Amino acid sequence: MQATYRIDFTEELKKCVKCGTCRSHCPLFVEIKGEPGSPRGRLALIKRLHEGKIKPSQELANIVYTCLLCKKCAVECPSGVISDEIIIAARDYLNGAMSQPLIKKALLKGFLTRPSLLYACMSLTALYQKTGMHSLLTKSKLIELLPEKINACAKIMPDVTKKPARSRIPAVTLPKGEKKFKVAYFIGCATNFIYPEVPVAGVKVLSHNGCEVVAVEGVKCCGMPHMAYGETETASELAKHNMEILLKDDYDAIICDCASCSSTFKEAYIHLFQEGTKEYEMAQKLQAKTYDISRFLISKTGIKAGDKTVEPDQKIKVTYHDPCHLKRGQNVFKEPRELLKSIPGIEFAEMKDADRCCGSAGSFSIMHHDLSMKVLDKKIANALKVNPEYVATSCPTCTMQLSYGLRKAGSGAKVVHPVQILAETYM
Amino acid sequence: MVPREKLVADMEKMFGQGKVLKSELERYTYTYDSSFASQSNEYYPDVVVCLNSTAEVSQLMKYAWENEVPVTPRGAGSGQTGGSVAINGGIVLDLSGWKDIVEVDDANMQVVVRPGIIHAELNQELAKYGLFFPPDPGSSVFCTIGGMVSNNASGLRAVKYGATFQYVLGLEVVLPNGEIIRTGGLKSKALKSVSGLDLTRLYCGSEGTLGVITEIRLKLLPKPQSRGIMLALFEKLEDSALTVLDVFKAGIIPSGIEILDDGGIRCANMFKPDLNIPEVEAAIFFEINGTKPAVEEEGRQVLAIAQKRAKSVEWATDAERMAKLWQGRAVIGAASARLVPGKTRIFAGEDVCFPISRVPEALRRIKELSKQFNIPVVIYGHIGDGNMHTAPIMDPLIEDEVERTHKLAEAIHNLALELNGSTTGEHGVGFARAPYMEAEHGKALDVMWAIKKAIDPKGIMNPGKIWALGRE
Numbered sequence: 077m078q079a080t081y082r083i084d085f086t087e088e089l090k091k092c093v094k095c096g097t098c099r100s101h102c103p104l105f106v107e108i109k110g111e112p113g114s115p116r117g118r119l120a121l122i123k124r125l126h127e128g129k130i131k132p133s134q135e136l137a138n139i140v141y142t143c144l145l146c147k148k149c150a151v152e153c154p155s156g157v158i159s160d161e162i163i164i165a166a167r168d169y170l171n172g173a174m175s176q177p178l179i180k181k182a183l184l185k186g187f188l189t190r191p192s193l194l195y196a197c198m199s200l201t202a203l204y205q206k207t208g209m210h211s212l213l214t215k216s217k218l219i220e221l222l223p224e225k226i227n228a229c230a231k232i233m234p235d236v237t238k239k240p241a242r243s244r245i246p247a248v249t250l251p252k253g254e255k256k257f258k259v260a261y262f263i264g265c266a267t268n269f270i271y272p273e274v275p276v277a278g279v280k281v282l283s284h285n286g287c288e289v290v291a292v293e294g295v296k297c298c299g300m301p302h303m304a305y306g307e308t309e310t311a312s313e314l315a316k317h318n319m320e321i322l323l324k325d326d327y328d329a330i331i332c333d334c335a336s337c338s339s340t341f342k343e344a345y346i347h348l349f350q351e352g353t354k355e356y357e358m359a360q361k362l363q364a365k366t367y368d369i370s371r372f373l374i375s376k377t378g379i380k381a382g383d384k385t386v387e388p389d390q391k392i393k394v395t396y397h398d399p400c401h402l403k404r405g406q407n408v409f410k411e412p413r414e415l416l417k418s419i420p421g422i423e424f425a426e427m428k429d430a431d432r433c434c435g436s437a438g439s440f441s442i443m444h445h446d447l448s449m450k451v452l453d454k455k456i457a458n459a460l461k462v463n464p465e466y467v468a469t470s471c472p473t474c475t476m477q478l479s480y481g482l483r484k485a486g487s488g489a490k491v492v493h494p495v496q497i498l499a500e501t502y503m
Numbered sequence: 504m505v506p507r508e509k510l511v512a513d514m515e516k517m518f519g520q521g522k523v524l525k526s527e528l529e530r531y532t533y534t535y536d537s538s539f540a541s542q543s544n545e546y547y548p549d550v551v552v553c554l555n556s557t558a559e560v561s562q563l564m565k566y567a568w569e570n571e572v573p574v575t576p577r578g579a580g581s582g583q584t585g586g587s588v589a590i591n592g593g594i595v596l597d598l599s600g601w602k603d604i605v606e607v608d609d610a611n612m613q614v615v616v617r618p619g620i621i622h623a624e625l626n627q628e629l630a631k632y633g634l635f636f637p638p639d640p641g642s643s644v645f646c647t648i649g650g651m652v653s654n655n656a657s658g659l660r661a662v663k664y665g666a667t668f669q670y671v672l673g674l675e676v677v678l679p680n681g682e683i684i685r686t687g688g689l690k691s692k693a694l695k696s697v698s699g700l701d702l703t704r705l706y707c708g709s710e711g712t713l714g715v716i717t718e719i720r721l722k723l724l725p726k727p728q729s730r731g732i733m734l735a736l737f738e739k740l741e742d743s744a745l746t747v748l749d750v751f752k753a754g755i756i757p758s759g760i761e762i763l764d765d766g767g768i769r770c771a772n773m774f775k776p777d778l779n780i781p782e783v784e785a786a787i788f789f790e791i792n793g794t795k796p797a798v799e800e801e802g803r804q805v806l807a808i809a810q811k812r813a814k815s816v817e818w819a820t821d822a823e824r825m826a827k828l829w830q831g832r833a834v835i836g837a838a839s840a841r842l843v844p845g846k847t848r849i850f851a852g853e854d855v856c857f858p859i860s861r862v863p864e865a866l867r868r869i870k871e872l873s874k875q876f877n878i879p880v881v882i883y884g885h886i887g888d889g890n891m892h893t894a895p896i897m898d899p900l901i902e903d904e905v906e907r908t909h910k911l912a913e914a915i916h917n918l919a920l921e922l923n924g925s926t927t928g929e930h931g932v933g934f935a936r937a938p939y940m941e942a943e944h945g946k947a948l949d950v951m952w953a954i955k956k957a958i959d960p961k962g963i964m965n966p967g968k969i970w971a972l973g974r975e
Contacts, residue, residue: 093847109600111551
């Protein structure tokens with residue numbers, strides 16, 4: 077079995093001794109029950125596929141796709157089985173071996189590879205939301221009559237902006253005060269169209285902490301959705317494109333505010349190319365240069381918060397949800413907390429199981445809505461126990477999911493990126 | 504035997520489609536546990552049923568009894584002998600989703616649970632009451648209490664607290680014919696009882712061959728106030744075993760005495776790099792618990808004893824360091840797979856138990872066997888009670904290595920018998936150890952079989968376990 081996402085199936089699958097540790101760490105298995113829903117079960121079937129003892133099938137694909145890629149089983153595996161990467165490679169293989177639905181091809185190969193098409197699609201979405209269509213469908217409960225996945229999407233999807241981040245941020249933002257670094261800021265698809273205030277805040281914070289910030293133009297989707305859906309060849313094309321642009325100038329660092337984008341640059345691109353090739357070398361370079369924004373601020377620039385208090389005369393209680401791709405993907409979990417704690421007027425409160433997946437996993441919350449909601453409910457219950465005004469997180473899909481969960485629970489807590497709160501302290 | 508299609512249809516009719524797994528892919532995921540024996544074969548169940556009520560289990564057993572369909576109860580499938588694998592087909596009864604804690608009776612220091620509750624989750628809940636269930640298997644985070652009772656498991660603290668059976672006060676059991684009995688007294692909440700034959704003890708370690716355990720009443724102990732862990736490093740493997748004997752001679756019973764050999768130390772460091780244990784021939788972890796002054800005093804005495812032979816000794820009472828050390832030891836079973844790139848560990852001949860006086864000799868002989876068969880072995884385990892884990896490191900894709908590993912496992916089992924030990928200290932017999940039962944028990948095995956036949960005359964409960972298939 078070969079996949080574009082390069083792993084050695086034989087060697088990696090051999091490591092699994094089937095001890096069952098992963099059963100207790102998978103946030104989905106708790107909800108699914110039955111061995112096929114466990115990481116061990118999925119790997120056993122992938123091994124069987126690799127050995128040629130079973131053929132690709134829709135049933136197998138369903139099992140392989142019922143995974144959040146949250147990496148929890150991988151980091152907890154005593155034997156060192158990289159289950160999430162095996163799953164990505166298996167999806168890649170299945171994608172090539174089975175015919176794919178037209179809608180999937182259109183989304184992954186069309187909209188997410190062509191910024192202009194994505195812009196058009198997002199504009200239409202914004203129009204649907206702004207004209208009151210969405211509100212009407214929701215209030216009249218007609219939304220429930222929509223096909224399951226569209227209904228799920230409509231419920232979770234927040235307002236899309238007509239003015240994406242890339243149009244709000246200057247090509248170059250100069251540092252306030254002494255220049256310490258020249259950095260490239262990668263604006264991902266989700267923050268660009270859905271949470272443009274995040275990169276705006278990110279650029280502002282970097283600039284206030286000694287960075288010249290270049291909002292790199294011409295970049296495309298990082299390719300994470302493609303890899304998650306087995307469309308790895310397209311992801312490779314996107315990787316080549318993005319690497320050419322991001323590595324053209326000699327930036328001190330490439331900054332991401334999205335855990336998935338930074339994780340893709342740091343962990344995934346390297347798997348897309350043959351060792352020794354020019355692209356592999358570029359992927360290594362990108363890996364070394366990419367930083368999550370909180371890590372860069374804490375480890376490189378140091379943080380100097382502004383003079384403004386977030387809420388005068390009042391402490392604001394903030395908790396933090398660790399995105400899987402940041403905590404387990406990049407071992408970044410102290411930095412966002414340090415960043416938050418550095419902000420005057422903030423009271424930081426740790427929630428239980430802060431690093432447990434929220435169930436979003438890109439579009440998992442749409443494709444497996446009921447299952448995803450069960451995972452989300454646990455997360456929201458833990459978050460609400462600390463009674464926060466803000467739930468901070470560093471991933472736009474987590475933000476979407478947590479916002480939806482809080483809305484459902486009737487909570488007024490807002491979900492923000494840590495840099496959004498920090499940015500408010502600057503005049 | 505009922506044809507598979509009919510069996511599946513009947514199960515779906517009885518329990519609903521949501522509780523029945525029937526496709527080839529689904530059933531395949533029930534062909535294995537951790538044992539190499541199960542993974543080298545493909546023993547498919549005809550159907551898998553996931554139940555969570557005594558009434559349902561009783562209904563299932565009545566059907567199985569009438570139709571003479573084999574039933575194999577299963578928890579997390581974390582066993583190491585193929586005990587929960589349906590080697591004769593039929594129904595696998597997955598009870599791992601039945602996780603209720605029915606009652607915590609803290610006043611009487613006991614708890615009633617359903618079989619699917621995970622060991623660590625149970626102890627987490629009990630900690631709220633200042634209580635704990637003492638047996639502490641390395642698989643605590645994922646093994647079920649039902650599986651622990653069925654295999655009479657023990658683990659890292661058996662040296663002080665013993666095995667599971669010592670804490671089982673009563674059981675609800677669905678018999679092979681579907682009838683429901685309660686062992687240990689119908690309404691008893693007593694901590695002791697010698698009323699009648701001890702059926703509770705009989706079911707502990709019966710591996711699903713005598714019925715389905717659907718409820719478990721466990722005795723609990725007060726959670727010790729304090730705890731400390733000592734890590735002693737030895738340049739000679741045998742010195743470690745002699746030190747353990749010295750500790751006993753001094754009248755001290757630590758709550759855990761665990762060993763890692765040189766390979767085990769390397770694996771622990773690979774899995775948890777911040778453990779950073781120096782590479783010597785053996786590391787011994789002594790866990791001491793009790794009141795704070797008692798822990799300090801016993802810790803001081805063990806330290807003095809260990810220092811006579813050890814290269815270095817570390818005494819930790821810091822919660823974080825203790826958790827790391829203990830976890831580093833607990834997960835070494837699977838972490839052994841990391842030792843040699845390109846190879847893995849398998850579970851075969853892995854929990855032999857020696858008389859403690861013969862442990863030094865056993866350790867030496869296991870290393871010799873490892874050399875003889877040219878298969879590296881990681882030795883770790885409960886040196887305090889002589890229960891040693893031996894992890895063969897090999898490549899399951901190389902036929903010759905597989906063959907040599909089988910021979911090595913057989914030699915290790917035979918060594919245990921030769922040194923007056925047991926072929927299995929805590930993992931059970933399953934089908935992987937069934938071939939050694941005759942040599943270990945002689946005619947006593949016939950009596951065990953007579954009991955089995957009396958309770959399960961149709962032989963539908965987990966056939967092929969403890970007694971190899973075909974015994975009549």
